[in-house]
Each structure stands twice: as C-alpha cells, then as structure tokens.
Amino acid sequence: IEKYPTHDYAPDAQYWIAESLAKEKNSAAADAAYAAVVQTYPNSDLASRALYKRALLSIEQGNTAQGKTFLQQVIARYPRSDSAALAEETLKTLR
Numbered sequence: 001i002e003k004y005p006t007h008d009y010a011p012d013a014q015y016w017i018a019e020s021l022a023k024e025k026n027s028a029a030a031d032a033a034y035a036a037v038v039q040t041y042p043n044s045d046l047a048s049r050a051l052y053k054r055a056l057l058s059i060e061q062g063n064t065a066q067g068k069t070f071l072q073q074v075i076a077r078y079p080r081s082d083s084a085a086l087a088e089e090t091l092k093t094l095r
Contacts (some may be wrong), residue, residue, distance in 0.1 A: 011037060014070035031057050048078035052087055
C-alpha cells in the first residue's frame with residue numbers, strides 16, 4: 001500500500017488489513033483501516049463494504065448513533081451497492 005498506493009489491488013490490501021484487525025478484536029485500528037479504504041479509494045467496490053463495516057463496529061461498541069450515521073452514508077454514497085441493501089436492513093432492525 002505504501003509503495004504502490006495506486007495499484008489495482010491497493011484497496012483490497014487495505015480492506016483485508018482492516019478485516020484482519022477486526023478479527024483480532026482491535027476495533028480502533030480496524031475502524032481506522034476501514035476509514036482509509038473509504039477515504040483513499042472511494043470509488044473502489046470495497047469502499048461501500050468498508051463503510052458498512054465501520055457502522056457495524058460502531059454499533060458493536062455501543063455507539064448506535066454513529067453506526068446509524070455510517071449506515072445512512074452507505075445508502076447515500078453507494079445506493080446501488082449490496083452494502084446499501086444491507087445498510088437499509090440493519091437500519092430497520094435498529095429502529
């Protein structure tokens with residue numbers, strides 16, 4: 001990622017780093033890594049998924065308001081993505 005930040009697989013690498021950190025229960029680092037996907041590669045197919053995962057992390061940590069905000073951002077920014085459909089369903093369960 002550092003050496004080839006524009007490589008086709010850079011978004012994938014960043015996303016899987018976030019996933020690894022989440023599996024290790026390192027929520028703060030995972031959140032930052034997911035945020036890096038969204039910020040650095042907003043047009044990547046993984047950006048919507050990373051934003052959705054940020055929402056789930058927030059909700060798991062008890063920050064439902066922030067989670068809802070992220071879910072709404074998924075729907076607004078990536079309306080045709082699978083993550084948007086998941087975000088809509090998740091929002092329904094939180095209401």
